[in-house]
Amino acid sequence: MALYSDKVMDHFQHPRNVGKIDDAPNVGIGEVGNAKCGDIMKMYLKVDDGVITDCKFNTFGCGSAIATSSMATELIKGKKLEDALELSNKAVVEALDGLPTHKIHCSVLAEEAVKAAVKNYYDKNGIEYDHEKFAETHNCDHCVE
Numbered sequence: 604m605a606l607y608s609d610k611v612m613d614h615f616q617h618p619r620n621v622g623k624i625d626d627a628p629n630v631g632i633g634e635v636g637n638a639k640c641g642d643i644m645k646m647y648l649k650v651d652d653g654v655i656t657d658c659k660f661n662t663f664g665c666g667s668a669i670a671t672s673s674m675a676t677e678l679i680k681g682k683k684l685e686d687a688l689e690l691s692n693k694a695v696v697e698a699l700d701g702l703p704t705h706k707i708h709c710s711v712l713a714e715e716a717v718k719a720a721v722k723n724y725y726d727k728n729g730i731e732y733d734h735e736k737f738a739e740t741h742n743c744d745h746c747v748e
Contacts, residue, residue: 606703607666607667607702607703608699608700608701609700610670610674610698610699610700611666611667611670611699611700611701611702612666612670614669614670614671614673614674614699615666615667615669615670615673618660618669618670618672618673619673619676619677620658620659620660620673620676620677620680621659621660621661621673622647622659622660622661623645623647623659623661624647624648624649624657624658624659627649628727628728629649629650629651629724630647630648630649630650630724631647631648631650631720631721631722631723631724631725631727632645632646632647632648632720632723633645633646633648633715633716633717633718633719633720633721633722633723634646634716634719635712635715635716635719636663636664636712636716640708641664641665642662642663642664642665642668642708642709642712643662643663643664644660644661644662644664644668644672644712644713644715644716645660645661645662645716646658646659646660646672646675646676646716646717646719646720647659647660647720648679648684648687648717648720648721648724650684650724653683653684653685654681654682654683654684655679655680655681655682655683655684655687656680656681657680658676658679658680658720659676660672660673660675660676660716664709665706665709667702667703667706667709667710668709668712668713670699670709671692671695671696671699671702671709671710671712671713672712672713672716674695674698674699674713675690675695675713675714675716675717677698678690678694678695678698679717684721684724684725687717687721688717688718688721688736690714690717691714692707692710692711692713692714693710695710695713695714696710718736718737719737722737
């Protein structure tokens with residue numbers, strides 16, 4: 604049995620939505636990760652009338668980090684911001700047909716990158732939100748000192 608599913612390999616070798624979106628009032632930008640961990644994700648969301656009309660990412664990290672970033676953008680494009688906030692790392696893993704246990708933290712980073720970008724959009728536009736929805740949860744052995 605292969606360590607990575609065909610979907611993980613496809614999103615790693617042919618990632619969707621790689622790039623950046625220039626900063627503007629209707630763009631949310633979120634960056635998560637840690638150089639010590641080795642994975643840094645930057646997510647860009649273009650929002651029109653509360654809907655994510657475009658999303659891009661730049662990820663510096665392993666194949667699983669790239670694949671989870673790619674899949675996360677596919678899962679949220681065209682969704683309302685409130686729906687994007689419901690994206691879970693579990694949904695990303697399921698959409699990729701699984702990840703090795705030691706790579707699950709990459710899906711957590713993808714979830715957090717989306718939330719960080721939404722939070723940035725809300726902050727830029729003076730939109731009130733529930734701060735509990737944005738509590739960071741990522742913590743891998745490599746990131747803890």
